[in-house]
Amino acid sequence: MENCAILALADGSVFRGRSIGAEGTQCGELVFNTAMTGYQEILTDPSYAKQIVTLTYPHIGNTGVNTLDIESNGVHVAGLVIRDYPQAYSSWRAEQSLSDYLKAHKIICISDIDTREITRRLRTHGSQNACLMAGENPDERQAIAQARAHPSMVGQKLASDISQTSISPWSGAGIWESRDNRYPLQQDSKYHVIAYDFGIKHNILRLLAHHGCRVTLVPADTPAQAVLDLNPDGVFLANGPGDPQPLETQIEAIKQFITKKIPLFGICLGQQLLGLASNARTIKMKHGHHGANHPVLDLDTGKVIITSQNHGFAVDEASLPENVRATHRSLFDGTLQGIAFTDAPIFAFQGHPEASPGPRDGEALFARFVDLMRQHKTNHSKA
Numbered sequence: 001m002e003n004c005a006i007l008a009l010a011d012g013s014v015f016r017g018r019s020i021g022a023e024g025t026q027c028g029e030l031v032f033n034t035a036m037t038g039y040q041e042i043l044t045d046p047s048y049a050k051q052i053v054t055l056t057y058p059h060i061g062n063t064g065v066n067t068l069d070i071e072s073n074g075v076h077v078a079g080l081v082i083r084d085y086p087q088a089y090s091s092w093r094a095e096q097s098l099s100d101y102l103k104a105h106k107i108i109c110i111s112d113i114d115t116r117e118i119t120r121r122l123r124t125h126g127s128q129n130a131c132l133m134a135g136e137n138p139d140e141r142q143a144i145a146q147a148r149a150h151p152s153m154v155g156q157k158l159a160s161d162i163s164q165t166s167i168s169p170w171s172g173a174g175i176w177e178s179r180d181n182r183y184p185l186q187q188d189s190k191y192h193v194i195a196y197d198f199g200i201k202h203n204i205l206r207l208l209a210h211h212g213c214r215v216t217l218v219p220a221d222t223p224a225q226a227v228l229d230l231n232p233d234g235v236f237l238a239n240g241p242g243d244p245q246p247l248e249t250q251i252e253a254i255k256q257f258i259t260k261k262i263p264l265f266g267i268c269l270g271q272q273l274l275g276l277a278s279n280a281r282t283i284k285m286k287h288g289h290h291g292a293n294h295p296v297l298d299l300d301t302g303k304v305i306i307t308s309q310n311h312g313f314a315v316d317e318a319s320l321p322e323n324v325r326a327t328h329r330s331l332f333d334g335t336l337q338g339i340a341f342t343d344a345p346i347f348a349f350q351g352h353p354e355a356s357p358g359p360r361d362g363e364a365l366f367a368r369f370v371d372l373m374r375q376h377k378t379n380h381s382k383a
Contacts, residue, residue, distance in 0.1 A: 028078030034291030038357020046199030064094030158242030198240030237270025292358030308358025
């Protein structure tokens with residue numbers, strides 16, 4: 001007999017459906033993602049740690065899962081909410097069903113519920129905590145109580161929890177073949193990039209390597225001096241989960257990089273940390289940006305790019321200091337999407353230019369980072 005599952009929101013709403021994942025109970029911040037493809041990449045994006053993801057596209061699981069489309073070392077979502085799970089999957093790349101994959105990773109998933117209603121609630125009232133409960137007789141009252149008792153995402157220091165624990169070079173071994181080799185590895189690595197692992201995705205590393213970078217990964221709490229001792233040409237500040245404000249160690253390290261005017265490139269959480277290190281403020285968004293169809297205006301060129309997004313916090317543009325300018329802005333809600341320093345080779349982007357899933361419009365930002373390192377290296381060789 002198929003198991004039952006319930007999704008209980010902190011506002012007291014309860015949705016009953018069918019369990020297609022693991023049994024048990026799990027709480028988290030409930031968010032919605034509007035991407036039409038890439039459910040496996042979404043599941044393995046570390047930025048979704050402690051979040052229950054509702055996918056607005058109705059049919060999920062059609063193509064199964066495989067070992068190539070993962071974006072990290074495991075599944076990071078707290079739970080998954082979908083409308084319809086097909087009885088069969090079909091893809092020449094598939095290795096197992098989504099249901100078996102979720103069970104193997106102990107992830108609770110509820111299907112056969114109205115994801116449109118959930119999305120409307122979140123858009124109207126904002127993201128809120130929820131509880132997924134799967135088994136023979138899930139208790140609605142207990143699930144609501146657990147959802148209400150679950151801590152807010154505000155103040156949660158999560159990047160260190162999912163980061164790697166040692167400094168190591170990245171070779172791409174075992175995962176380079178993903179994405180049908182669309183990012184061929186450059187044999188001549190001209191630049192040494194130190195990448196902070198706040199929850200970094202594989203496709204970020206592929207793109208850095210594709211643009212001629214030799215990448216060394218460091219843990220989230222690595223001090224600035226330990227990075228400087230590695231003699232980097234540039235420092236990359238990765239995406240990651242949680243609230244940026246409690247990450248005091250990381251903010252202090254970034255301040256030292258800013259002082260030394262080392263080329264810096266941040267995305268997502270990396271932009272937020274860079275903003276805080278420059279004495280700007282961050283804010284918790286109403287329901288965040290989660291999807292692969294977000295239009296962003298490039299303020300320098302006037303062009304619009306379509307981007308992949310996954311964040312619940314943002315830098316307050318009004319708080320930017322004089323030496324930091326806005327470079328990109330969301331056409332959905334006007335929130336800040338990009339910043340650049342006017343007195344240093346430092347910039348950041350709030351969206352995910354590496355996509356996976358999503359459009360590739362923002363990939364030029366990686367080439368911009370390489371160009372800043374080239375100019376910095378040239379200037380220092382002349383000095």
